[in-house]
Amino acid sequence: MITSKSNHLKPFHKLLKTLERLPDLPVDVSRNAAQAAESLTHLTELLAEGEEQGRLAALYRVSSMLGGSLNLDEVLNQVMDAVIELTRAERGFLMLITPETGDLVLRAARNFFGESLSEESMQVSRTVIDSVIRTGQGIVTTNAQEDPRFSRQESVIAFALRSILCAPLRSRGSVIGAVFVDNRVQTGLFDEPDLSMLNAFAAQAAVAIENARLYTQTDQTLAARVEELEILSQIDRELNRQLELDHLVEVMLEWAKRGTQATEGWIALYDRDTTTLAHVSPPDQGTPLSPAAPIVAQTFANGVPTAFPPQPETNTPARLAVPLQTAKPLGILVVERAAPFSEEASKFLGRLASRAASALENARLFQAVQDANQAKSKFVSVVSHELRLPMTSIKGYTDLLLQGMVGPITDPQKNFLEVIRNNVERMRILVSDLSDISRIETGRLRLESAALPLNEVVDQVVKSLHPKIQEKEQNLRVDVPEALPKCYADPNRVIQVLTNLVSNAWKYTGRGGQITIAGQLDTGQLRVEVTDNGFGISEVDQPKIFNQFFRSEDEKVREQTGWGLGLNVTKNLVELMGGEIGFRSKLGEGSTFWFTLPVEKS
Numbered sequence: 001m002i003t004s005k006s007n008h009l010k011p012f013h014k015l016l017k018t019l020e021r022l023p024d025l026p027v028d029v030s031r032n033a034a035q036a037a038e039s040l041t042h043l044t045e046l047l048a049e050g051e052e053q054g055r056l057a058a059l060y061r062v063s064s065m066l067g068g069s070l071n072l073d074e075v076l077n078q079v080m081d082a083v084i085e086l087t088r089a090e091r092g093f094l095m096l097i098t099p100e101t102g103d104l105v106l107r108a109a110r111n112f113f114g115e116s117l118s119e120e121s122m123q124v125s126r127t128v129i130d131s132v133i134r135t136g137q138g139i140v141t142t143n144a145q146e147d148p149r150f151s152r153q154e155s156v157i158a159f160a161l162r163s164i165l166c167a168p169l170r171s172r173g174s175v176i177g178a179v180f181v182d183n184r185v186q187t188g189l190f191d192e193p194d195l196s197m198l199n200a201f202a203a204q205a206a207v208a209i210e211n212a213r214l215y216t217q218t219d220q221t222l223a224a225r226v227e228e229l230e231i232l233s234q235i236d237r238e239l240n241r242q243l244e245l246d247h248l249v250e251v252m253l254e255w256a257k258r259g260t261q262a263t264e265g266w267i268a269l270y271d272r273d274t275t276t277l278a279h280v281s282p283p284d285q286g287t288p289l290s291p292a293a294p295i296v297a298q299t300f301a302n303g304v305p306t307a308f309p310p311q312p313e314t315n316t317p318a319r320l321a322v323p324l325q326t327a328k329p330l331g332i333l334v335v336e337r338a339a340p341f342s343e344e345a346s347k348f349l350g351r352l353a354s355r356a357a358s359a360l361e362n363a364r365l366f367q368a369v370q371d372a373n374q375a376k377s378k379f380v381s382v383v384s385h386e387l388r389l390p391m392t393s394i395k396g397y398t399d400l401l402l403q404g405m406v407g408p409i410t411d412p413q414k415n416f417l418e419v420i421r422n423n424v425e426r427m428r429i430l431v432s433d434l435s436d437i438s439r440i441e442t443g444r445l446r447l448e449s450a451a452l453p454l455n456e457v458v459d460q461v462v463k464s465l466h467p468k469i470q471e472k473e474q475n476l477r478v479d480v481p482e483a484l485p486k487c488y489a490d491p492n493r494v495i496q497v498l499t500n501l502v503s504n505a506w507k508y509t510g511r512g513g514q515i516t517i518a519g520q521l522d523t524g525q526l527r528v529e530v531t532d533n534g535f536g537i538s539e540v541d542q543p544k545i546f547n548q549f550f551r552s553e554d555e556k557v558r559e560q561t562g563w564g565l566g567l568n569v570t571k572n573l574v575e576l577m578g579g580e581i582g583f584r585s586k587l588g589e590g591s592t593f594w595f596t597l598p599v600e601k602s
């Protein structure tokens with residue numbers, strides 16, 4: 001449709017007009033000329049109609065191809081192909097405005113850059129495109145040189161032999177780019193209907209382009225968001241794994257620097273009474289900060305990542321600071337680099353800080369608990385040490401008095417002295433358990449392991465507990481084969497473990513009950529089991545049985561003396577010696593406590 005078919009009839013129109021104007025024309029010639037003019041007009045109308053239909057059909061055909069893809073480059077190429085097909089232009093290109101910068105960028109071209117395009121002709125096409133984009137109006141020109149819009153352009157002379165068609169791409173009220181096509185004048189001229197058709201097509205093409213652009217953008221934004229979420233979840237995992245404060249701040253800083261492309265960074269945390277902030281990462285860097293220091297005060301006043309521009313006069317780099325806070329202020333994280341930080345960096349730091357703050361709070365609580373635990377262990381260790389001496393002396397003098405070494409004693413005196421001795425024994429067990437726990441918790445418990453025959457340990461424990469067992473008329477059965485290999489463990493601690501378990505069986509089994517001590521080799525380890533048919537342990541109590549100070553609420557248990565520390569110490573000792581401990585029990589039927597010990601290495 002470069003030139004409308006009706007254009008071919010123009011010479012006939014001209015001829016007839018000239019004929020009409022000739023003076024003294026014979027009547028029949030002028031009548032024939034008038035009839036011919038009438039037929040010509042009719043023919044022109046018919047042709048125009050046909051052309052219009054042809055245009056519409058072509059427009060429909062190429063337009064229906066649009067929208068099949070959401071890939072921007074693909075859509076742009078489709079549009080370009082369609083424009084060339086519709087206009088039958090020799091060459092064409094499409095430019096889009098980059099939304100962020102407003103720059104006009106060449107996005108697709110057909111048969112254009114194959115020919116070497118002169119500077120001038122490029123300038124002409126730029127002038128045409130700029131004008132189309134500025135005014136939002138399409139342009140058709142048959143001869144740029146004659147066109148008053150461009151005649152002032154020096155370059156037009158060089159470009160004069162081209163016919164140009166350019167239409168704006170308009171989406172949601174604004175121009176997003178333009179399509180430009182041209183032809184040599186000899187090969188064809190564009191006319192207004194061509195421009196209307198290109199305008200109509202451009203309107204649809206712009207929608208398809210905008211859709212693809214939005215989709216690509218959404219796709220990219222989504223991909224970026226997914227990537228950030230993945231990074232953040234990795235950060236979450238890493239942060240939550242750290243309960244060690246020093247390590248945690250290091251991890252935090254590393255991520256902060258990586259995520260903001262910073263070169264340096266630091267973290268300062270508030271002290272307990274929030275009067276100063278001490279640099280904790282990197283450690284020992286700089287003097288403590290005051291909460292009134294501008295970087296701290298301003299960042300906390302904003303409550304969000306705050307950018308501090310670089311100050312070349314003082315050699316200060318660009319800084320991005322974020323408050324670390326939960327319900328209360330915890331500290332400040334600052335990253336630094338020569339160039340100012342981007343908006344993305346700021347957003348990332350904000351997200352990181354909100355995650356890091358809760359991990360930091362946990363680590364601080366954990367640290368506080370650990371500190372308290374250390375303080376408690378120290379206290380217990382001092383107290384138990386101080387109590388041991390007076391207790392030994394009370395016990396010693398009580399024994400002397402009971403044995404009548406300082407003179408005869410009456411029966412009531414004997415009773416009182418026995419009460420004293422029993423209570424001192426209770427205290428001795430408590431103090432010894434507490435001191436063991438404190439040593440275990442602070443890692444100060446030393447084991448002196450040796451090869452040890454199991455039945456010797458069992459004999460010793462049985463001997464010491466036999467009187468009590470007999471007194472309660474309980475039946476004790478020992479089933480430890482002599483041929484068992486020796487275990488490798490600390491003899492005193494194995495005695496302590498077994499004594500604890502057998503004493504419990506004795507305490508928590510009624511008069512006349514049955515207690516069994518059995519030993520066996522089990523998958524390369526020595527396994528000792530202490531079974532009773534006593535009170536048993538309820539299912540509710542079972543999970544708490546090894547907790548410090550746990551004692552069952554059962555009345556029968558409470559009638560027995562105890563502190564609820566024995567099993568906890570026992571478990572720790574067994575595990576320190578490289579074994580395991582466990583139990584099975586049924587309320588009202590009895591319990592079996594078992595532990596394993598490593599076999600002596602031959």
Ligand code: ADP
Pocket residue numbers: 504505508532534535536537545550551552553557561562563564565566567568591
């Ligand atoms: P204590 O005996 O001083 O209370 P332990 O730590 O040795 O402390 O035991 C904790 C609790 O476990 C006991 O108070 C009791 O409720 C339960 N228990 C331990 N051994 C047995 C057992 N053989 N039968 C029933 N209950 C037991």
